[in-house]
Amino acid sequence: MTKSVGFIVAVCGIATATAVNAASPRLDHLQPQGGQRGTEVAVTLIGGRVGQEPQQVLFYDPGIELKSIERIDDNQAKATFAIAADCQPGIHGIRVRTATGLTNLRTFHVGTLPEINETEPNTEFEKPQPIALGSVVNGVITNEDVDYFVVEAKEGERISVEVEGLRLGRTFFDPAIAILDEERFEVAASDDAPLLLQDGFCSVIAPKTGKYIVEMRETSYRGDDASTYRLHVGKFPRPTVAFPGGGKPGEEVELKLLGDPLGEKVAKVKLPETPPLDFRFAAEDENGAAATGLPLRVVDLPNVVEAEPNHELDSATRGELPAAFCGVIGEAGDLDRFRFAAKKGEVWDMNIVAREIRSPLDAILRVRKASGEELAGSDDNAGRPDSYIRFTAPEDGEYVADVVDQLNQGGSTYAYRLEITKPRLAVDIVLEERSQFETTEVVVPQGGRAAVMVTANRAEFGGDLNVAFGALPEGVTHETVMLTGDYNRLPVLLKATPEAPLAGQLTTVTAELTDKSQPVLNRFRQQTWLIRGSNNVNVWSHYATQGAVAVAQPLPFSIKIVEPKAPLVQSGSKDLKVIAEKKDGFDGRIAVRMLYDPPGLSSHQGIGIEPGQTEAVIPLTTNPQAWPRDWKIIVVAEADVNGTVRTASEFATLKIAPQYLAMAYPTVATEQGKSLDYAIGITQATPFNGAAKVELVGLPPGVTTQPQEITKDSTEVKFPLQVAADARVGHHKQLYCVVTVMENDEPVVHTVGTGELRIDAPLPPPQTAQEGTPATGEAS
Incomplete structure (x- = not known):
């Protein structure tokens, strides 16, 4: 069953609409992790609560359909995947939906060859596991483990070996593979490859008829039960890059497939009208199809293919902008040049696309005037080896772009695209x-919100x-x-009807x-x-152009915000009240928090509506730079209902406003034991009704005062300070006022400051002459 957005298949079951039996399912891994296209595969889905009412699998890419899904136990489900014969080989993201939620994303891997399992013991070179030259081996590498497999090949036949290890996304597993002859001489070996990143491949022509041993291990001889692999062994083509690396949406492009040991081949591919995030073309011939496709760019640019020789300014390949200039740095020290015209003030984005199409090229890009004067240059772009220049033409005329390898290397697979486009919104x-x-x-609960x-x-x-x-x-x-x-x-805010x-x-x-x-x-x-x-x-991530949304069983609680009737001011504070409605039978703790904090606002993250309670307040505070405007806020809630479940409140409006007044604090001094009046000037900005309470905060030990009141007409507030004889001596610079204005029966709390109070110790009294001591000027 195919939906209009994404590719989703489901098997309908009986849904429990009145009770929550599980929540927050998780998908840890799949057994097996892949299957051959054109077949049906029984897959065990393993993870917390994934077996509790499993109902659907969401596939992020076309080509796989769910035939059935059923529970094994709470943490396992059995599914049958039907893989189309034309399904794109490689990585396919999936999620499982149960009656109460969606799992995290994991990947299922589609191959082109029959699937078999590794069989131990196969750790000795002399006793390898025999396999057909045309198999995908599903295995695992444990600590210090080495797996050996033997195939038979005829002289002149292509032997292609490719491993999926890190790309399975289970653990930090760096595989290494090698092809050895019967005398244990190495025919080919691979650790990493530009096409596969930390996974590798070997593709060679058999030098003689006989047996060949494939060695599979972890690079540093590490491993564990999560270090699983899929080892593709066959005669399939294994080019490493497609030239010119892309084309226009909907266009049929002729590709040169570079890097295969049997030499360059030509293939045609029709590019999709709507490009996916990662479009790939799997090379195919009479010996099979490649295990992993070659990435292609689908962009609305005409291709301008280099015409050699083009290393001199006068022989640069010409093209009109916008365009994708396509070339290959064919040998060490090669330099490609392209010529184009631009008008004064025109702005062009110049992007080298090489590593993105899995070329080994580490490009340097330069832009020159037609005379040869260099105007701009780029090596890497934001830490990526592909180069980028934003070029503004200084005058009407012709310009030349240079492309070279950073280490002056080159070869038949050092392909690239120089895409030059106008900046786009x-x-x-x-x-x-x-x-x-x-x-x-x-995940939106029935009758609820997310x-x-x-x-x-x-x-x-x-x-x-x-x-x-x-x-x-x-x-x-x-x-x-x-x-x-x-x-x-x-x-x-997303809502689901009951x-x-x-x-x-x-x-x-x-x-x-x-x-x-x-x-x-x-x-x-x-x-x-x-x-x-x-x-x-x-190290390894999956990227998608779609997100996942699901409807789940209803929750035993809901929440709402008591919308504030008065603003929260800059450098202010407010308690945001949240109310829960708990259904009969549920009295668990509900954690509540703001979905987000507007700029300059901080909310408390550890608040919960406790058992036996239906309300809580979330303390909110603002700094002086909080953005004054009306903000639409949401509170989200989580509870443990046999796993984490979530819901949300409706929108509420929180008004953040400038402070209603400003204060000018004097710097005053006194002595221990000497009281004084501390007068603070007031500048009114926003009128308010009634009297506002003002508290002076931050007084040192031994100094006390009483709260005062002001009105919208007040220009000063005076605090009588009582200074004890033992008040703390020193400069006290953290005085501030807390001003509480009542508006619509709610407090509008301001924190306004700061001031300074210096307390000195009193000077000692004048010293008098002691008895028996000669007075000043008296002879002894």
């Missing part, structure tokens, strides 16, 4: 993580935006606010200018952190 959109490194999914934060970063423009979700499950709607031009975060069917949906998030004056390129991307290294460095 774009917005980068993400669903914010609830907690760091945890991808956000949206809330998420969206970040929308504008590129090349400003202005107000309307942000919206795409397709949602039946019975689900969303509500949001306009994103003002000076801010990049906004809350989104009758909404239990279902899941992949969707996207889009943004457009409120006045629709110009089109905006939307770049919604969601990162799932699968493997992190030391210091939480991203």
Whole structure:
């Protein structure tokens, strides 16, 4: 069953609509982790609560359909995947939906060859596991483990070996592979490869007929039960890069497949009209299809292919902008040049695309006048090896772009695209993580609500935006606010009717200018952190252009905000009241917090509605730079109902306002035991009704005073300070006032300061002559 947004298949079960039996399911791994296209595969889904009423699998890519899913036990479910014969080989993101939630994203891997399992013992070179030259071996590398497999090949046949290890996303597993002959001489070996990053491949022509042993291990001979692998062994083609690396949407492109041991091949591919985030082409011939496709760019630019020789200024390949200039640094020291015309003041973005299409090229890009004068240059771009220049033409005329390798290396696979485009209005959109490194999914309870934060970063423009979700499950709607031009975060509230069917949906998030004056390129991307290294460095992640939304069983509680009737001022404080409605049978603790804090506001994160209670207050404080405006706020709630469940309040308005008044504090001094009046000047900004209470705070030990009252007409407030004989001596610089104005029967609390009070010790009394001591001037 295919939905219009994403590719989702479900097996309907009986849903319990009145009780929550489970929550927050998790998917830890799959057994097996992949399957051959054109087959049906029985997959065990393993993870906390994933077996409690499993109902649906959400597939992020086309080509896989769910035939059935059923419970094994609370933490396991059995599913049958039908993989289409034309399914793209490689990585496919999935989530499992149960009656009460969505799992995290994991990956299922599609291969092109029959699947088998590793069989121990196979750790000795002399006793390898025999396999057919045309198999995918599913295995595991434990500590100091080495797995050996033997195949038979004829002289001149291609032997291709590729491993999926790190890319399975289970653990920090760095595989190494080798092809050895019967005398244990190495025919080929691979640790990392530009095409596969920390996974590797070998593809060679068999030098003679006979047996070949494939060695599989971890680079440093480490491993554990999570160090699983999928080892593809066959005769399939294994080019490493496709030239020219892409084309226009919907266009049929002729590709040169570079890097295969049998030589360069040509293939044609029709590019999709709507480009996915990671479009790949799997090379295929009479010996099979490659285990991993070659990445291609799908961009609306004409390709301009280099014409050699083009290393001199006068022989530079010509093209008209915008364009994608495509070339190969074919040998060490090679230099490619392209010539184009530009008018004075024109701005062009110049991007080298090499590593993105898995080329080994580490490019340096330079821009020159036609005379040869260098105008700009770039090596890396924001830590990435591909180069970027924003070029503004200083005058009408012709210009030349140079492309070289940073180490003056080159070869038949050192392909690249130099994409030159006008800057374009774009917005980068993400669903914010609830907690760091945890991808956000949206689960809306029947008859309830869920809330998420969206970040929308504008590129090349400003202005107000309307942000919206795409397709949602039946019975689900969303509500949001306009994103003002000076801010990049906004809350989104999703609601499900009580009758909404239990279902899941992949969707996207889009943004457009409120006045629709110009089109905006939307770049919604969601990162799932699968493997992190030391210091939480991203090692392997899955990226998707869709988020996941599901309807789940109703919750045994709901919450609402008591909307404030008075503002929260800058450098102020307020208690935000939250009320819970608990259904019969539930009296657990409900943790409540603000979905987000507007700029300059801080909210307490440890508040809960305790058992036996139905209310709580969340303390809010602001600093002097808090943004004064009306903010739409949401409170989210979590509880343990056999796992974490979440809901949200409706929107409420919180007004942040400038302080109603300012105060001018004098610097005064006194002595221990000497009281004084401390007068503070007042400048009124916002009139208020009635009397306001003013408290002087921060007095040192031994100094006391009483609260005072002011009105909107007051220009001064005077505090009588009682200074004890033992009051603390010193400069006391932390005096401030807490001013409480009552508005609509609610306190508007200001913190206004600061002032200084110096307390000195009294001077000692004059010394008198003691008896028997000669007076001054008296002879002894």
